[in-house]
Amino acid sequence: MARTRAETMEENRSKLIAAGRRAFAEKGYAAASMDELTAEVGLTRGALYHNFGDKKGLFAAVVDQIDGEMAGRARAAATETGDGWAGLLAEGTAYIEMSLDPEVQRIVLLDGPAVLGDPSQWPSQDTCLQVTRRTIERLIEAGTVKPVDAEAAARLISGAALNAALFVAAGDDAAGRLPKATEAFRALATGLLAEPRPR
Numbered sequence: 001m002a003r004t005r006a007e008t009m010e011e012n013r014s015k016l017i018a019a020g021r022r023a024f025a026e027k028g029y030a031a032a033s034m035d036e037l038t039a040e041v042g043l044t045r046g047a048l049y050h051n052f053g054d055k056k057g058l059f060a061a062v063v064d065q066i067d068g069e070m071a072g073r074a075r076a077a078a079t080e081t082g083d084g085w086a087g088l089l090a091e092g093t094a095y096i097e098m099s100l101d102p103e104v105q106r107i108v109l110l111d112g113p114a115v116l117g118d119p120s121q122w123p124s125q126d127t128c129l130q131v132t133r134r135t136i137e138r139l140i141e142a143g144t145v146k147p148v149d150a151e152a153a154a155r156l157i158s159g160a161a162l163n164a165a166l167f168v169a170a171g172d173d174a175a176g177r178l179p180k181a182t183e184a185f186r187a188l189a190t191g192l193l194a195e196p197r198p199r
Contacts, residue, residue, distance in 0.1 A: 009051070012043055012047050012051060013051045013061075015041040015042075015043065016037070016038070016041065016043065016047065016048055016051060016052070016058060017058070017061050017062055017065060018041075019037045019038075019040050019041045020032070020037060020058045020059065020061070020062045021062045021065070021066070021103075021107070023036070023037045024059060024062055024106070024107050024111065025102065025103045025106055025107055028106060028110075028111055029055075029059055029107075029111040029114070029115050030111075032055070034048055034055050034058075056115060056116075059107075059111070059115055059116070060116055062107060063107060063108055063112050063116060063122070063124070064122070064123065064124050066103065066104060066107055066108050067108060067122065067124035067125065068124055068127075070095060070098050070104060070108070071124065071127065071128050071131075073094060073098065074091045074092075074094040074095045074098075074128075075091060075131070076094075077090045077091055077093070077094035078090050078091035078094075084135065084138060084139050084142065084144060085139060085144050085145075085193070087135070088132070088135055088136070088139070088157070088189070089186055089189060091132075091161075092157060092158075092160070092161040092185055092189065093161075093182050093185065093186070095161045095162070095165060096161055096164045096165045096168065096178070096181050096182050096185060097178065097182070098165065099164075099165035099166075099168040099169045099174065099178070099181075100168065100174055100175060100178060104169075105169045105174070109165055109166055109169035109170075110169055110170070113166070119162055120155070120158070120159060120162070125158070125162070128158060129154055129155065129158050130154075132154040132157055132158050133150050133151050133153075133154035135154075136150045136153045136154050136157070136192075137150045143194055144193065144194060145192045145193060145194055146192055146193070146194050147194075148192065153192055157189055157192075160185050160188050160189065161185060164181035164182070164184065164185045165181070167181050168181050
C-alpha cells in the first residue's frame with residue numbers, strides 16, 4: 001500500500017530529527033553541517049527547510065524531544081517515591097542528575113540556551129512548570145507546603161533545578177559538582193515546607 005504524503009513527511013521529519021540529534025551531540029550546534037546531516041538520511045536541504053525552516057528550527061525540535069524525555073524520566077523518579085513532597089524533590093534531583101548525560105549536557109544545557117535563549121521560555125519547560133505548579137497546589141492544600149503563590153513557587157523550584165543542572169554541565173568536574181548542586185537544591189526547596197503543626 002502506498003504511503004500518503006503526510007506519512008512521508010512525518011518519516012522525513014523523524015529522520016531529520018534523529019540525524020540532527022546525532023550531529024548536535026557529536027559536533028555541537030555550530031559545527032554541525034546541514035549538508036552532511038541531510039545527505040546521511042538521503043534527503044535534501046529543501047526537506048530540512050520545509051520541515052523546520054532552518055538549522056535553528058531543527059535544533060529546537062531536537063531540544064524539545066530531549067527535554068520531553070528528560071521530563072518523563074524526572075516524573076518517573078517522582079512516581080517511584082510514592083509521596084508528594086518526596087516526589088517533588090526526587091523529580092528536581094533527577095533533572096539535575098541528567099546533566100551528567102553527555103547528550104543532555106551538550107545539546108540542552110550548553111548549546112540550548114546559547115542558540116534558543118532563556119530555557120524558562122521553551123515550550124517544553126512550560127509543560128514541566130505546569131505539572132510542578134499542580135503538585136505544589138496539592139501540597140499546599142495538604143498543609144505540607146507553606147501557603148505561598150503556587151505558580152511563583154513552581155517557577156522558583158523549576159528554576160533552581162534548571163540552574164543547578166546548568167551549573168553541573170558548565171564545570172570541568174561535572175561529577176564533582178553534582179552532589180553540591182543536588183544538596184543545595186534540596187536545601188532551597190525545603191524552605192517551602194510548612195512548620196510542623198503543634199500537637
